[in-house]
Amino acid sequence: MADPIRFWFDFSSPYSYVASSWIESLAARHGRGVRWHAILLGATFQAADLKSPVAYPLKREYSMRDFERSARFHGVPYRTPARFPIPTQNAARVFWWLHDRDPAHGPAEAARFARHGLQVYWVHGLDLSEPATLRAVCRDFGLDPDACEAVWNDPAWKGRLKAANDEAIASGVFGAPFFMIDDEPFWGQDRAPQMERWLAEGGF
Amino acid sequence: MADPIRFWFDFSSPYSYVASSWIESLAARHGRGVRWHAILLGATFQAADLKSPVAYPLKREYSMRDFERSARFHGVPYRTPARFPIPTQNAARVFWWLHDRDPAHGPAEAARFARHGLQVYWVHGLDLSEPATLRAVCRDFGLDPDACEAVWNDPAWKGRLKAANDEAIASGVFGAPFFMIDDEPFWGQDRAPQMERWLAEGGF
Numbered sequence: 001m002a003d004p005i006r007f008w009f010d011f012s013s014p015y016s017y018v019a020s021s022w023i024e025s026l027a028a029r030h031g032r033g034v035r036w037h038a039i040l041l042g043a044t045f046q047a048a049d050l051k052s053p054v055a056y057p058l059k060r061e062y063s064m065r066d067f068e069r070s071a072r073f074h075g076v077p078y079r080t081p082a083r084f085p086i087p088t089q090n091a092a093r094v095f096w097w098l099h100d101r102d103p104a105h106g107p108a109e110a111a112r113f114a115r116h117g118l119q120v121y122w123v124h125g126l127d128l129s130e131p132a133t134l135r136a137v138c139r140d141f142g143l144d145p146d147a148c149e150a151v152w153n154d155p156a157w158k159g160r161l162k163a164a165n166d167e168a169i170a171s172g173v174f175g176a177p178f179f180m181i182d183d184e185p186f187w188g189q190d191r192a193p194q195m196e197r198w199l200a201e202g203g204f
Numbered sequence: 205m206a207d208p209i210r211f212w213f214d215f216s217s218p219y220s221y222v223a224s225s226w227i228e229s230l231a232a233r234h235g236r237g238v239r240w241h242a243i244l245l246g247a248t249f250q251a252a253d254l255k256s257p258v259a260y261p262l263k264r265e266y267s268m269r270d271f272e273r274s275a276r277f278h279g280v281p282y283r284t285p286a287r288f289p290i291p292t293q294n295a296a297r298v299f300w301w302l303h304d305r306d307p308a309h310g311p312a313e314a315a316r317f318a319r320h321g322l323q324v325y326w327v328h329g330l331d332l333s334e335p336a337t338l339r340a341v342c343r344d345f346g347l348d349p350d351a352c353e354a355v356w357n358d359p360a361w362k363g364r365l366k367a368a369n370d371e372a373i374a375s376g377v378f379g380a381p382f383f384m385i386d387d388e389p390f391w392g393q394d395r396a397p398q399m400e401r402w403l404a405e406g407g408f
Contacts, residue, residue: 048260049262057252058252059254062378172265174262175263190394193397197277204277
């Protein structure tokens, strides 16, 4: 089987949420899996000297509209959260804890947790940066909230997320969603048509 | 007939060049015309406190690759010009001169000039910012090069371009290509699928 598509996302990225709705099926159509990577957009923006599109007033207005329209275009339920953007390091640390704790099933469970977290934030507006809320989100997912809270406060898992951010930056990631098909980088949920053709034709 | 799609472009914008290859046929499929607007990206970037994607080293590397790939994706000939980006105010002033000189046929002739200028820069690498080169480009298009040079040095046509930039900024334009279908804004050559559906369904 060909290498999985790498998919870098931030829980607080609306376009990552939209991409999370189609990436698995797109990959499966071409006999590929998906390797999910939770990162902090703030870290990649800083490394690339960039800022969020919503940090610029004129671009923000368009972007907020385009987030919603892009979700509708893909038939994905979407509601702008009351608080946006939010810091997502705690959720991302839980992701990497799930990812690493079992080499056989960890990555798939972490991906399920990612989809769960993206859903509850982008559909139900639950603020993942609030510890009490994130504990409830973890509980709903079937995890022990005390264990999860211990994870996000643990220097070891803080270091694991930092390593993931550093690895993303070293791979050329400067935004999210960001994808790599073999060595070909694709940035943005709007690159789906190019990715589909790249996979079908082995490049173009 | 429904209102034309408004299309803002800069001669130095590779994604504007790619969009110029499909915008007329996309509009025609839905019974629309296209109203072309030559602008200076530098002016809209400044108004929105933005910079070109190629002003950021990490993003630049990806963008240069994505420019070429997006052109291949649309089957458009493309060669990165030796000098890029370039200042395009002279070419844009000639555009507005053609546009305004005849209300009936001016906009269509200006659009043809726009396609000509985008082609010679993005396929043949001719530096439109060099007066001697731009004179030759104007001559090839069938214009009197002395008249064109007088236009781009004329304060009246400088003012006309400034008014076009100001109008773009007032309309919310912060990059190129930028489109408006009735009152719905679309930014980027990668919004073609959304625009196609918007036109087919009258919104979504």
